[in-house]
Amino acid sequence: MEEAIKVEQLSKSYGNLLAVDNVSLSVKRGTVYGLLGANGAGKSTTIECILGTKRADKGLVSVLGYNPIKERRKLFQKVGVQFQECDYQPEIKVSELCEEVSCLYKNPADWRELCTQFGIGDKIKYAVKSLSGGERQRLFIVLALIPNPELVFLDELTTGLDAKARRSVWKILSILKEKGLTIFLTSHFMDEVEVLCDEICILKNGKIAFNGTVEQAKAATGCEKFEDAYLMLSGEEVEE
């Protein structure tokens, strides 16, 4: 199967701190890939190096066959991104933000329909800053899907959402996956990872601690629950 993302021996340091240390991974098209790890394990830096918003010190990155820095404009016609810390113009309304994003793409999705799907269809006329945390989070997932992407990056996609909203996001993402969308996500919720991800990669201090499926993670650690396996592998195990 063709690869959507290929990363080889990626390293990036900030001063003396080695944030990402020799990470290699590959994501197959049409799958959901979860990048996991504690805060500060290097997830965001890895994503930023893959997207080209940060320059790696070392290593090769190819996304949909493109070099994300040199072929930025071609690549991002096909890729949607939701950053962990998104900001928006002060005073901007939901409709204006969606329109601005939508106009940048050749074949954008209907953003009104996406807003309705994600349960913020009635908020279109509101200022983005007046939305609740959960509504804003859903808006940023909508923005990532507006390009009609082949690949979407979702950084902590359901942080701040209530249980019901999380379930509905999962459902929509599963439908999109069936249609062939490749999803690269980070999450702190292991139930979510278990439901959505075909393959996971656990980072620990910038290095890959585990790479495989959820079942393999459970088997490797002998844990029955995936969350226990994750805690063991990521070195976050609670000391008793």
Next chain:
Amino acid sequence: MRSFLILLKNELKLNIRNMNMVIFAVIMPLIVLVILGLLNGSKPAAYGAEYTFMEQSIGALCAISICAGGLMGLPLAVSEYRERKILKRFKVTPVSPVKLLAVEFTIYIIYCIVSLITLILTAMIFWKVTIYGSMLVFLGSWLLTMISTLSIGMMVGGVAKNSKSASVIACLLYFPMLIFSGTTLPFEMMPEPMQKIIITFPMTQGIQLMKATFLGLPLDNIWLPIIVMGAVTVLCTGIAVKYFKWE
């Protein structure tokens, strides 16, 4: 082109909602015009002069909005977008930096046009101001002054490290040019030794050119301001595009 217009429409709406530029680039020049008009009426600019004081001041008043937009509004807007990581969000879309800068640039051109129209209409209606030179030549000098000043602002906004340093640089450019180059205080009212220093400001060059073309005065050294302002435009635009930073 379609995306340019949609971005322009939305960004302009946001900018107007913010009100800063409406006040500093449109209302403030109008207030200065009205004050000057009430003080001077239709008095001649000097004893025996063929044109009135108001006619002499139009060029300078047009420069207030150019100053506000180019040296305050534009650099602060661009650096704020960078600091708030709005540009970072744009970086992961197919948009080109040139298009984003062009959208912001055009917004401030629109403010300058609105200001120019309101100033000239008000002056014509209330103080019977007439243009002695050619309208086209005056508009040409106005355009040159505006484009060169906006390009300075675009460079500052494009390359400043953060919004704090952009705001310091903007203040250093804005206030001296606003106060001394003849926008608010007429150049002619300054003491002569001061005039000699002020004449070196690029903004002063633009104002003097606008004044001369509005009044139809003979231009003995027309190429100097044109070359100075043209060079500033090319240089600053080039630097802004080449060294543009998303983050």
